[in-house]
Amino acid sequence: MDQKLIENWNKVVKPSDYIFHLGDFCFKGSQYWDKILNQLNGHKFLILGNHDFKNAKDGALLKFDWVGQQSYITIGGRSIFLNHFPFLCYGGSYRDIDNAVYSFHGHTHLSLNSMSGKDIIRLKMCFPTQFDVGVDANNFTPISFNDIDNRIKEQVAHNQNQYEQFKEYLEYAKNDKTV
DSSP: OHHHHHHHHHHHOOTTOEEEEOSOOOSSOHHHHHHHHTTOOSEEEEEOOTTTGGGGGGTGGGGSSEEESEEEEEETTEEEEEESSOOSOOTTTTSOTTTOOEEEEOSSOOOSSOOOSTTGGGGGGOOTTEEEOOGGGTTTSOOOHHHHHHHHHHHHHTTOOHHHHHHHHHHHHHHOTTO
């Protein structure tokens, strides 16, 4: 599994790319982190997840270009909150789509195969301008800002959030045996 995740990462992340990992990077100890991080392309920025704190004391976090608990960035003129956990409210969330502030998160382990995680039900409260960037929600591959931007614009156009889109897909897949 780890090797496949590394391959997926390196297929889409070039050595010069900037990548933001929104937490729960690795469940094994800091020595394993070193082994994995040495194989991954890109300038790596880590937003700490609830499973990352135990490795902070062992120096594993020094392999990242930056580490923090949350961040507010701008990409292509779009303001974005980065956090491990989904925000229930944040500044700029009610603006029209051209000016809305996006919010990217992980933590919930949303998946096209299952919507049974403990925190998935909370995604019902998310705005269409929020997006779970976790690899389990995105074919086990990092997702580019342009892809997220397109998906959010689709969510807004349908007045749905990511939870509702996944639920709709699962209902469709259950009834269509070709999916």
